[in-house]
Amino acid sequence: MTTTAHREAPPGARETGPGAPRRRPFRIPDRVRRGGLPYLLLLPAILLELIVHVIPMVLGVAMSFKELTQFFIREWWKAPWTGWDNYRVVVKVNGPIGHALLSSFLVTCAFTVLAVGLSWLLGTAAAILMQDGFRGRGFLRALFLTPYALPLYASVIVWAFMFQHDNGIVNHVLHDQLHLTGKPTFWLLGDNSFYSLVIVSVWRNWPFAFLVVVAGLQNIPRELYEASAIDGAGIWQQIRRITLPSLRPVNQVLVLVLFLWTFNDFSTPYVLFGQAPPAGGDLVSLHIYQSSFITWNFGEGSAMSVLMLLFLGLVTAVYLLVTSRRRGARA
Amino acid sequence: MPDRSPMAPPRSFVWTRRVVLTLLTVFSALPVYVMLSSSLKPLQDVAGTFHWFPERLTLRPYIDMWRTVPLAHYFANSIIVSVGATVCSVVVAIFAAYAVSRYRFKGRRVFTVTVLSTQMFPGILFLLPLFLIYVGVGNATGLALSGSRGGLILTFLTFSLPFSIWMLVGYFDSIPEGLDEAAMVDGCGPLGALFRVVIPASLPGIVAVAIYAFMTAWSEVLFASVMTNDATRTLAVGLRAYATETDVYWNQVMAASLFVSVPVVAGFLLLQRYLVAGLTAGAVK
Numbered sequence: 001m002t003t004t005a006h007r008e009a010p011p012g013a014r015e016t017g018p019g020a021p022r023r024r025p026f027r028i029p030d031r032v033r034r035g036g037l038p039y040l041l042l043l044p045a046i047l048l049e050l051i052v053h054v055i056p057m058v059l060g061v062a063m064s065f066k067e068l069t070q071f072f073i074r075e076w077w078k079a080p081w082t083g084w085d086n087y088r089v090v091v092k093v094n095g096p097i098g099h100a101l102l103s104s105f106l107v108t109c110a111f112t113v114l115a116v117g118l119s120w121l122l123g124t125a126a127a128i129l130m131q132d133g134f135r136g137r138g139f140l141r142a143l144f145l146t147p148y149a150l151p152l153y154a155s156v157i158v159w160a161f162m163f164q165h166d167n168g169i170v171n172h173v174l175h176d177q178l179h180l181t182g183k184p185t186f187w188l189l190g191d192n193s194f195y196s197l198v199i200v201s202v203w204r205n206w207p208f209a210f211l212v213v214v215a216g217l218q219n220i221p222r223e224l225y226e227a228s229a230i231d232g233a234g235i236w237q238q239i240r241r242i243t244l245p246s247l248r249p250v251n252q253v254l255v256l257v258l259f260l261w262t263f264n265d266f267s268t269p270y271v272l273f274g275q276a277p278p279a280g281g282d283l284v285s286l287h288i289y290q291s292s293f294i295t296w297n298f299g300e301g302s303a304m305s306v307l308m309l310l311f312l313g314l315v316t317a318v319y320l321l322v323t324s325r326r327r328g329a330r331a
Numbered sequence: 332m333p334d335r336s337p338m339a340p341p342r343s344f345v346w347t348r349r350v351v352l353t354l355l356t357v358f359s360a361l362p363v364y365v366m367l368s369s370s371l372k373p374l375q376d377v378a379g380t381f382h383w384f385p386e387r388l389t390l391r392p393y394i395d396m397w398r399t400v401p402l403a404h405y406f407a408n409s410i411i412v413s414v415g416a417t418v419c420s421v422v423v424a425i426f427a428a429y430a431v432s433r434y435r436f437k438g439r440r441v442f443t444v445t446v447l448s449t450q451m452f453p454g455i456l457f458l459l460p461l462f463l464i465y466v467g468v469g470n471a472t473g474l475a476l477s478g479s480r481g482g483l484i485l486t487f488l489t490f491s492l493p494f495s496i497w498m499l500v501g502y503f504d505s506i507p508e509g510l511d512e513a514a515m516v517d518g519c520g521p522l523g524a525l526f527r528v529v530i531p532a533s534l535p536g537i538v539a540v541a542i543y544a545f546m547t548a549w550s551e552v553l554f555a556s557v558m559t560n561d562a563t564r565t566l567a568v569g570l571r572a573y574a575t576e577t578d579v580y581w582n583q584v585m586a587a588s589l590f591v592s593v594p595v596v597a598g599f600l601l602l603q604r605y606l607v608a609g610l611t612a613g614a615v616k
């Protein structure tokens with residue numbers, strides 16, 4: 001094919017070497033094309049990332065070192081620097097603020113582990129069980145993806161209605177119909193709110209795991225299954241020996257993404273519980289939002305956010321290190 | 332999807348499949364059923380004990396929901412913001428992904444790592460600084476970013492950018508470079524090759540990225556609740572207005588939820604095979 005013939009005339013800035021200067025008078029000069037064009041193409045993305053992500057983050061870090069209360073919010077740059085004071089208050093676990101943050105952090109960790117684990121389990125199970133064709137598979141796939149496609153606030157509001165004490169479906173089924181509870185349960189108050197939040201989060205996120213695993217399954221070569229079938233492997237053995245190991249690289253990314261989304265989740269508890277979440281549903285993002293916008297102490301709020309970011313960065317780094325090494329060892 | 336084996340699966344597998352898929356079906360469908368059935372009940376019926384089947388059917392909630400809350404207004408805001416964010420995000424992501432996929436330049440790795448790691452940032456960390464930046468820019472230049480739809484578009488499009496770029500890089504990588512080179516030999520510049528060869532060949536991936544960007548913008552709650560005012564409120568915040576101090580109009584909430592969900596869900600389900608194809612070719616490889 002022509003491919004090999006034109007390999008020597010690369011499109012532009014391949015690092016393969018400058019090569020002989022070519023004359024293409026009717027186009028952008030070679031020098032610009034080679035060096036500048038990629039940067040030009042990236043410019044909009046870089047600008048947007050700078051404006052919306054990077055600069056605000058740097059500012060947020062700066063704010064965590066300021067005494068930024070409502071008195072300074074109009075001219076925040078004039079707020080006095082306080083060194084590590086905000087951090088000291090926030091991590092002081094026997095003080096009220098530090099204690100509240102710690103319990104919120106622990107709740108978030110427990111919530112994340114449960115919700116990510118269940119979402120991954122359900123998504124993987126459904127994708128593998130639906131790998132072979134059967135009647136109604138297309139319909140089921142559409143149904144399973146619906147929770148993920150629904151706008152978050154719409155579906156979480158429906159769950160809030162289902163969990164209502166007096167007129168919700170959950171109490172109607174558990175109490176009125178199955179008589180499992182002595183009296184109707186409060187699902188959105190007290191400790192039960194933790195489980196309600198996990199259920200809603202899993203309901204929303206497992207279809208994403210399902211979608212990604214379905215896509216991952218398509219990259220497993222069919223020959224692997226055929227070869228193992230000739231060797232006499234049953235379907236369960238195929239799942240254990242071929243499907244699950246082949247999904248490992250997909251899972252590495254999937255679990256990380258689910259972890260970051262779930263840990264950072266603000267919207268689900270915010271819509272489910274409203275402005276004042278019970279302790280069981282007080283996820284870190286919502287907790288920081290509360291302590292910033294209710295008390296108007298943005299310095300402390302920023303310090304909490306920075307700690308949260310450091311934690312997420314640390315977990316991500318360790319996770320990638322461990323999973324990549326394991327992959328390398330098995331390869 | 333390729334079948335695992337030509338043989339019929341054993342009974343243990345068939346039964347596991349039946350049980351698990353049935354449970355998942357109930358789990359997935361229950362809230363949708365509750366949303367639909369409650370939206371057809373009069374207010375007294377949704378305020379009292381739940382009933383599986385509506386005793387009195389009514390379409391009133393679908394009429395009243397427009398008056399209780401300026402729903403049409405919120406809906407228009409959401410459409411403008413989401414479509415704007417989607418179009419901009421897709422265009423920016425295509426250019427960036429083309430650069431990353433086809434060129435080896437200094438800072439390429441720094442760029443991809445930085446962009447991907449922004450996914451990790453807790454939104455709450457840059458919410459207030461970003462808000463203050465928008466206000467500051469507004470005061471300095473008269474350009475209204477805070478509280479305006481433009482500001483929301485700018486914010487939301489950046490949220491979907493990292494994932495979109497990542498997915499498109501994977502997709503573009505799967506298109507043989509020989510195709511670009513052939514186009515360039517035929518007299519196209521690099522941009523010509525992008526528009527005439529790479530984009531048409533990766534349409535499924537681009538559609539997938541567009542779906543993702545639209546859903547991200549349509550569903551965002553945190554920034555929408557801080558950066559909008561009465562005139563620019565989106566559905567994410569507006570739907571809360573059905574809960575007043577004294578009453579919650581549950582039937583109207585359900586009707587409105589259903590109404591704002593139908594376009595997104597329908598679009599998503601129609602286009603989901605592109606999302607699967609896009610993920611297969613790009614992200615999960």
